[in-house]
Amino acid sequence: MTDNNSDSSTSESEVSACSSSFNPIKALYSTKAKVPVESAPLYENISQFESALKKSNEVLPVGQSELVKKREEAKEKKRIEEENKLNEKNKQRFAQYGGMVQTRREIRTRNVLTRMDAMEGPLGVLKDCVDKRLRLKIITRHGTGVRGVLHATLVAFDKQWNMALSDVLEVWKRKGPRKRKVPPGLGRPVPKGTAASISSVPEVTETPLGKGIWECSRYIPQMMVRGEHIVLVNVVER
Template identity: 35%
Template sequence: LLSGQYKTSRFVLLNSFRFISLLKTAAKSMGNSDTDSTTSESDSSGELDVGSKRFNPLKALYSAKLKVPVPKARLHDNISSLEGKQLTLGGFTEKFDEARIRQIRAAQNKPKLAENEMPQRRFLPEQGPVTRVRSIRHTKNIFIRLEKGFEGPLGQLQRWMEGRNRVRVSIRKQKGVRGHVSGVLELFDKHWNLALSDVCETWTRRKYRYSENRQHPDSMEAPRDCSERLRRLGIVLPELKVRPADGKKNVIITRKVPQLLVKGEMVVLVTLEPGEPQASTSKGTK
């Protein structure tokens, strides 16, 4: 009986000790959990604090509990943008001023090209194109050549031109001499191209033999007078004078024009007009 009671009391004591140890373990675990939760909360607040050494930027990006220390702080796209603006002002010691930044950048920007202006390459003074000034003394024209003077037959033409003498120029045709032109010599060149004024032109041609018109009268157009149309256009045709030549087959035609240019290839001979006083040769050729 005594041994049975002893065994029962021993079992109760062992179970009591086990229960107490379980309570202590549970209490300890509960205390540790409270400490861990407090520590985790403090760690979390430290990682989200911008001024803390334990600040975690990655966690701050994804956390909804983050609070900006300065709510009125200026927003920038990134750190490089802020750094560029501060360097424009002169460094981080300078006060941030958006208007001043715009003024500085506007002054530093290069002026834009106009719409019609083409971009040009910039040369140094020694790299630029060489400007060449053409010498005036090498310029040649008919007036400078006349001032210099001619020799031989062209010299005689120059004396007649300076003396305002009337000259007679014989004109050629395909076979033989066509006629002559009389006038005051104004200009000439080495190719014997002559410019004359107050011109009287005389040439010879065959008589026109008009044959009988055998067309039907209904198909022929009546001749029209174009003098009024020419007058409106300001065209004045020189009057032609026709007189019979020595033979019966030719006629002599004369007309007067104010100016006339004779090509050198048509010139046969140039002489003074009959009855014109001979030009003085005391000047000589230049």
């Protein structure tokens, strides 16, 4: 028994596309088959070939990737142009009704930093101190009089004169240790492993001035001072 698809039983007329005895099954499996026109376009199926005959400009053969890319770019460019024309046409169409449309108010975020830019008068001077990092001398008070002085750099403030300070040197005066009245809650030491381990307590340096008065000073990296405790603000460095 012989194989009908073998090259030994296949004649050239059976694999020739121009022959009347052309056998497409043998042409697929035979090595003798030759393409009549090597530059002929290739299509994926018969329906694509028929569509190419009817619409020669729309259906492209296999292997024409550059033409396909150019066609897609041309389609996208045309779509963008049509969209721009439509937007311009709608803009001109509804231009006469522009004044009747209610516009939404822009909601601006307001906080301490944004309000600082709009400060005027004495508060405007504080804004310059923040921008130029100038040193300030701030006199503070307690319930009965002047408490002490703060030498610090201003970081932020508000209209109530609340101030955020950095690099603070606090100097104040108080009575000697024997004459001090310590509130009940302040006479107990802080237990180890609690607040002292989280934030160290600033060290206070005391210098006796005589007549039972001592001058105290301490350095604090950051401090927040309420406006009701501020008596006077003076710019030291300009």
